[in-house]
Amino acid sequence: MTDFQTFLESTLPTQQSSIQSYELDSHKVWLKKASERHGLWLYTPLKWLAKIFNLGSITPVPNQGGATAIECEFSRIQQLNALGVSTPNVLAVSKKGILLEDVGAQRHSQVDQLDQKIASLKDHPEVQFELFNQAIQSIRNIHQQEGYLSEAFARNILVDEQNQFTFIDFETDPKDVLSLHDCFVRDWLLFIFSTAYHFEFEQLEQASKLLYQALVDEPQVYKDICKVGKRLNWVLHFNVSKVGNDGKRIQKCVLFLRYLKDQALNSSH
Numbered sequence: 512m513t514d515f516q517t518f519l520e521s522t523l524p525t526q527q528s529s530i531q532s533y534e535l536d537s538h539k540v541w542l543k544k545a546s547e548r549h550g551l552w553l554y555t556p557l558k559w560l561a562k563i564f565n566l567g568s569i570t571p572v573p574n575q576g577g578a579t580a581i582e583c584e585f586s587r588i589q590q591l592n593a594l595g596v597s598t599p600n601v602l603a604v605s606k607k608g609i610l611l612e613d614v615g616a617q618r619h620s621q622v623d624q625l626d627q628k629i630a631s632l633k634d635h636p637e638v639q640f641e642l643f644n645q646a647i648q649s650i651r652n653i654h655q656q657e658g659y660l661s662e663a664f665a666r667n668i669l670v671d672e673q674n675q676f677t678f679i680d681f682e683t684d685p686k687d688v689l690s691l692h693d694c695f696v697r698d699w700l701l702f703i704f705s706t707a708y709h710f711e712f713e714q715l716e717q718a719s720k721l722l723y724q725a726l727v728d729e730p731q732v733y734k735d736i737c738k739v740g741k742r743l744n745w746v747l748h749f750n751v752s753k754v755g756n757d758g759k760r761i762q763k764c765v766l767f768l769r770y771l772k773d774q775a776l777n778s779s780h
Contacts, residue, residue, distance in 0.1 A: 716770045
């Protein structure tokens with residue numbers, strides 16, 4: 512039996528990168544090391560946009576780095592575990608690092624990042640939509656228990672062979688700077704931004720319908736997500752072929768938001 516605490520404390524001083532995987536007794540683990548806080552200047556443009564557009568949900572959530580980020584990761588994992596949400600198992604923790612069980616080993620299954628999995632299903636749209644819908648329901652279940660994620664990008668949502676979801680990356684706590692309501696809105700915006708790109712333009716309307724159906728009971732959250740889309744509508748006036756991949760990603764996201772807004776009009780007719 513490996514003494515995880517001893518391994519953590521003896522390995523931290525020599526580990527170069529902020530996160531690295533190891534095999535312990537043929538068991539894969541990840542060691543996250545306390546690293547420097549992220550430069551606050553990175554957050555300035557977003558902060559500025561949030562103020563101009565009066566959109567609380569896009570206020571940036573700074574990563575404080577160091578012991579604070581490690582402590583945050585540990586405490587957020589505990590919070591979500593208490594709600595029955597699947598997160599990586601914590602094997603050991605100190606002020607300087609945290610040792611996590613590999614999610615594939617934990618679930619005894621091959622796991623993929625949700626964005627990669629959605630992209631890999633592009634020739635099987637029905638399966639793709641089903642997976643997307645299951646991910647939406649999984650986030651909705653967290654919100655219904657007054658839980659929220661930290662960085663709800665699809666790359667931080669791992670999916671196993673049974674389409675069970677595990678959430679990772681909790682170095683930030685959005686509730687430090689946002690209301691619970693804005694935490695919900697932010698989760699959905701990050702989720703949309705990181706998944707819409709993997710659908711074809713003509714699939715976006717159907718994808719948005721799945722999210723609309725999940726938000727019927729959350730009218731204010733729905734309204735605030737649509738408000739962000741409305742403020743970003745000008746992006747659609749650019750020529751798609753000239754904006755490159757990043758531009759296309761943003762356009763698909765804004766188009767998804769426009770379709771999401773239209774769903775309410777369609778359902779009232």
